[in-house]
């Protein structure tokens with residue numbers, strides 16, 4: 001595993017910047033090697049394994065962009081208006097190979113093949129028709145209203161590259177090029193688990209000293225939205241080193257990625273690190289200059305990439321999106337970024353301790369003259385709080401060394417609605 005040797009003993013190394021930690025996580029990730037060929041319907045959201053060339057040109061033949069009349073521009077010589085006879089009628093789906101008779105026009109409909117000899121289509125609103133004759137009052141430009149064969153994608157040209165998520169738009173492109181099935185990467189097998197004696201599942205009796213498990217549904221709901229994830233939920237593990245060791249050893253045998261929450265900070269009841277060390281995992285990232293989420297473990301256990309997220313729910317959500325997700329994308333074989341950050345301006349004052357990049361839940365109701373959202377901060381930054389992130393329209397990022405945020409301060413914000421993750 002690239003980049004892990006220096007820290008393979010798992011001793012806490014220096015605190016890493018968010019970018020450095022993300023890079024190490026991404027570098028440690030290897031794309032899954034399995035492939036499958038799926039119909040377009042079955043491939044939605046999956047990741048292309050190779051590039052696809054157009055089986056058919058798009059469009060496959062010259063066709064009309066308007067309901068109107070196909071004509072030859074040389075028949076519109078001199079000053080108009082021009083009177084011409086209608087010699088043919090061509091509808092969409094007409095399979096005849098027609099040639100336009102000299103000195104005439106063809107009635108034509110949107111999507112119908114343009115006859116040989118025609119070099120423009122005049123839309124019907126720009127002519128008057130009387131019986132079998134039309135009068136053209138506004139001549140088209142040469143080539144106007146003709147969609148040329150292959151102008152969108154030429155036959156045999158690259159329709160879609162490798163490492164792309166198959167969005168509805170890209171599936172439509174492949175369909176338009178006559179491609180019926182596509183080779184995609186195998187799903188990424190991800191196992192999730194929550195640790196902590198204090199956890200009870202909602203709907204179950206909650207004992208004294210227990211809290212309800214919010215990270216399990218957070219991870220499950222987030223990851224199950226990714227069509228290229230094959231999720232295994234290992235439930236709650238008690239704070240017992242033996243159980244944790246056994247569960248992660250087993251999970252590493254049949255998963256590409258393991259994501260746990262809790263048990264990664266300094267206390268002797270935080271057993272994830274000990275369990276990983278006992279299983280001879282290679283450990284890399286152990287501390288990140290991020291708020292929330294400083295105690296974070298990234299490593300490899302056998303063939304599986306391991307993410308030990310902090311237990312506090314907001315810290316788990318942020319480390320999942322900022323560190324684990326980019327690495328997961330690489331395991332999935334994605335080669336394109338999912339960077340959805342937008343410019344915004346602060347509408348609040350916040351004096352803060354420097355040294356960690358901070359992710360702040362925000363909302364907005366207005367925009368500045370440049371169209372940037374003016375953001376309001378939600379909550380007090382507690383990494384155990386769930387209401388701020390539940391109300392948030394986005395997450396703003398405060399740079400590591402900024403000691404005070406004042407109104408008007410430009411900040412980046414990731415809108416939650418457009419985020420690839422939340």
Ligand SMILES: Nc1nc2c(c(=O)[nH]1)N[C@H]1C(S)=C(S)[C@@H](COP(=O)(O)OP(=O)(O)OC[C@H]3O[C@@H](n4cnc5c(N)ncnc54)[C@H](O)[C@@H]3O)O[C@H]1N2
Nearest residue numbers: 194196213214215216262263264265266270310311312315
């Ligand atoms: N002495 C130190 N203590 C702590 C440090 C530190 O550096 N030194 N870091 C603090 C920070 S920052 C965080 S974040 C947490 C991370 O702790 P762990 O990852 O070890 O997680 P736990 O101790 O197991 O839990 C932390 C917190 O989160 C609650 N939790 C855990 N799992 C869930 C869940 N599935 N659903 C909801 N809530 C959960 C747990 O009850 C704790 O309250 O450590 C600090 N301490």
Ligand code: MOO
Nearest residue numbers: 292293294315383
């Ligand atoms: O990461 Mo902790 O969440 O900084 O509170």
